[in-house]
Amino acid sequence: MTPQTSPTPRRYFRWQPDQQWEAYLFILPALVLFAVFVAAAMAYSLVISFADYGLTGIKGFVGLRNYQGLFRDPIFWQSFRNTAFYIITVVPIQLFLGLIMALALNQGIRGRTVYRLIYFMPVVTTIVAxxxxxxxxxxxNGPINNLLSxxxxxxxxxxxxxxxxxxxRYSKWAVVVLTLWKNAGFTMVVYLAALQGVPQELYDAAETDGAGAWARFRNVTLPLISPTTFFLLVLQMIGAFQLFTEPFVMTRGxxxxxxxxxVQYIYNAGFxxxxxDKASAMAWFLFAFILLFTLIQNRLQRRWVFYEAG
Amino acid sequence: MNVKRLSGVLLLVMVLAMLVSACAPVAPAAPAAAADSAAAPAAGETTTLTWAFWGSPEEAASHQRVGAAFMAEHPEITLEYWNQPWDDYFTKIQALWASGDTATIPDVAFLWPTPRYAAEGVLENLDPYVEASGYNLEDYWPGLLDSAMFEGAHYGFPRDIEVNILYYNKDLFDAAGIDYPTDAWTWDDLQAAAEALTVKDASGNTETYALAMEGGKFLKWVNQNGGQILDDFINPSACTLDSPEAIAGIQFFTDLLNDGYAMRPADLNQAGGDAAVFQSGQAAMIIQNTSRVSAFNAAAMNYDVVPVPTPAGGKRWNGAGGAAWVMSSGSDSKDAAWTFLSWLQSAEGGQKLYTEAGEIFPALQSVATSPAFMNDQPPANKQGIITEAESSDVGGFGFFPEWGEIDGSIVGPGMDLVWSGEATPADQVPVVCEQFNAFLAENGYPKP
Incomplete structure (x- = not known):
């Protein structure tokens, strides 16, 4: 790029005659669908969240009333606390389980393809089944209680x-167990890919320096897979915030x-x-909360996520 | 023009073609719909009505038989069926109403709860049609029409009435060596029988429960004992479930659960519901509406029914309510819709057909006492069902739009703790009422 004397404002969609305009044509079908069914719908739900909305449409605008109502709604806060519980249980346990399974299957044990298949199967199984x-x-009077007995x-x-x-006392744990069963296999597969990307020379070097198995894991493996851990953490946190199917089919809340x-409370309110209107307000409140959380995580990652130089 | 340009142009044409073809069916529909609503059908022409109902393919087939009978009597009206499974029905019909497109809005629909939708303005007030046609409202069971009213006007006619009765398995009573229940049974009789009917195995697991009942039906006990859930069912100001009579009614059921005589509602749900446990012999008695009759008859069960036992000094009470036929306010053929709706709800029309098919306990008293219902099919004690139905009254639910939300988010979940044995009625009911009252205040009740 040659430096220009007159500063031009940065524009993202600058039209240039020599540009390959056909490219826009190729993305047009997807773009139209996205605009109508995602972007427009989202924008409208934001509008609805500030309105008095019924089956026949918007009856009037009420400012922040829907949001204020949320803060006075004990069931909303209860559902929020429940979701927080799901996040602080599901996310760490799932990362831990996925990593353990990946480490085990990254060894040259016999029949590991079969194990990988078994652990990944729940991910592609219908959640309702x-x-x-x-x-x-x-x-x-089911098998688990019989076993415990x-x-x-x-x-x-x-x-x-x-x-x-x-x-x-136990209903949330039942949901947690189902969620772990369903998703741990996904974590495992992503971790497996990350583990295979750790160069063998580093292990060899560490071993030469006298590092034991734990030291190698702690100082070589963990830092090198930390970008994957971060990716999974963000992804699962968002997933846990949006948990719906698991509690809906297990306990109906x-x-x-x-x-x-x-999210189930949002569903109840809406449908x-x-x-x-109330459901839209809750959805946007949740969105703001997830956004905030993800930004915080993004900021914190500098302290523990290790990106290889170069 | 080079090849790349040409391919780009072709692509553009294709995309435009796609867009145009996607729009095509919509374009001519609009003027057609406008013409429909403007011009009344001339003589000899047929009017087409969209008729919406939920249900499985079997239920749909039953509705379609009724529809065919109507069209045979009324050749000037053609019915189009709009059928969805229960789980999708309400979401999809809401979308139709929200679209405002008169060509797709169902003219006559099956609906519950009616006041919620009437408040949204999507239902037609039926009072002018009743007045003009002289339609008889007196034949309905007491309190039943109230469940489909909003602000003092009728917005729907319930097709059936939910009459909750006590089903009992004669074989299990014989095995326990006790007499069958009678119409005169009190709570004490029920409790004594429950003790005798409950069977546990060597390790203390219950093999046979005396009773199974969904938690959501608990207002039966409350009202029988002289309590009620609200001070006013149209414009409430307070939850009255914490009155001594109401709590005593809840306590009666709670004792049956805690003593191990009745199946806890959560376990009942896991076991597949009351029909399943009654048929498998896991429960000797269930309290449920008449919808189970056809299944038990098909399974050739040895059973009968009685009215639900009442407390000494209490009263019979059956919560009057049922899903209703309604007319859309956006219908483009309201007169034809009324013709159909009033035929559905007539003693010689839909009411008789549904009742003869064993589908419903009819909303009209004259049909319930006619041979359509009083036939020689089991259960033998049909008079017991009539007796319970005669005690029908308001009190099962509020007739204001937010009732479903209160019931689904506050009362039902709150009472779960009592049914699971985690809390006592004396502790938990005031908590439920507190939340209930806070909700009423938040939503501006009582309305001035």
Whole structure:
């Protein structure tokens, strides 16, 4: 680029006659679909969130009333706390499990392709089918309680049936277990790819310097896969914020809203209670919250994410 | 023009063609719809009505049989069916109404809860049609029409009435060696029978529960005992579930659950619902509406029904409500829609056909007492169902738009804790009422 004497403002969509205008044609179909079904819909939902909206359209604008109503709504905050619980349990456990599985399958153990297949299978399984199986497993007189009861009996202890899905104490854990089962395989696959990108020379060098297995893991593997960890962290955090299907099919948010996630509450408000205005306000509040969280993570990554020079 | 340019032009043409063809079916539809609404059908022409209902293919087939019978009587009207599964129905019909396109809006639709939609302005006030045609509102069960009213006007006619009765498995009563229930049973009789009917295995797991009932039906006990959930069902100012009578009614059911006689609602749900546990013999009695009859008859079960036992000094009470036929305010053929709607809800028309098919317990009393319902199919004690239906009254739900939200987000979830045994009624009901009252205040109730 030659330096110019007169400063030109930076423009993203500057038309130049010699530009390949056909390129825009190629992306036009996708762009039109995106504009109509995503961008326009999102913009309209932002408008609705400031309006009194019914089945017949916008009845009037109410400023911040829908947002103010949220702050006074105890169920909204309950769903928010539930979602926070899902985030602080699901995200770390899933990263940990995925990494452990990836490390194990990165060794030259026999039949590792089969194991990879097995662990990845839930990712491509329909969540509803998985949830039905888990509901049967977790039933009060189901296999998991029977197993626990056998284990208790081994130690001569009485076992009281745990109501996994029907008590406020355990319902969230039932959702967490299903979510982990469903998603850990994805984490594993991404970690596997990252592990295979760590150069063998570094391990050899570390070993020559007398580093043991833990030291090699701590000082070579972890820093080198930290960009992957960051990517997974952001992705899963957003996924956990938007958790819907898992609690919806496992517990319907119950009992006593104890497993209700924010997104399910949005769904209830919009499609059960016909309050699209309230639902839109919640959705935009959630969006702002996720955006804020992701920005914070982005800022924090400088302290622990290691990018290879060059 | 080089090749690259040419391909670009061709691409542009293709894209434009796609856009145009995508729009094509819409373009001519608009004037057609406008013409429809403007011109009344002349003699000899047929009017086409869109008729919306939810349900499985079997349920749809039943509606279509009724529709065919109507068209045979009224050749001037053609029905088009709009059928969706229950899970999609409400989302999709809301989208149709929101579109405002009279060509696609259903003229007559099956709907619940009616007041919520009436408040949105998408339903037609039926009172002028009732007045003009002299349609008989007296034949409905008491309190039933209230469930489809909004601001004092009728916006729908319930097709059936939910009559919750006690089903009992005769084989299990015989095995326990106790007498069958009667119309005179009280709560004490029910409790004593429950104790005798509950069977546990050696390790303490329950093999047979005496009773299974969905948690959502608990207002039966409350109202039987003289309590009610709201001080006013149209314009409420307070939750009254914390009255001593109401709490005692909730306590009765809670005791059955905590004593292990009744199946906890969460377990019932996991086990596949009351019909499943009744048929498999896991529950000796269930409390449910008449919709289960055809399944139990098909399974050739040895069962009968009685009215639900009442507390000593209490009363019978059945919450009057049912999904209703409504007319869209955006319908472009309202007169024809009324002809169809009033035929559906007539003793010789739809009501009789649905009842004969064993689909419903009819909304019209004259149909319930006619041979269409009083046939020789089981259950034997059909009079017991009539007895329970005669006690129908308001009190099952509020008739204001936000009721569904209160029920779905506050009352139902709040009572879950009682049914699961985590909280006592005395502790939990005031908490529910507090949230309930806060919600009413937030939404401006009572309205001036």
């Amino acid at each position: 998985g949830a039905i199986v888990f509901r049967l497993l977790l039933a009060t 056998d284990i208790y009996a081994l130690f001569g202890l009485p076992f009281k049936d745990i109501n996994w899905l029907g008590s406020t 119950g009992p006593a809203n104890s497993s209700l996630s924010v 059960r209670d016909i309050r699209m």
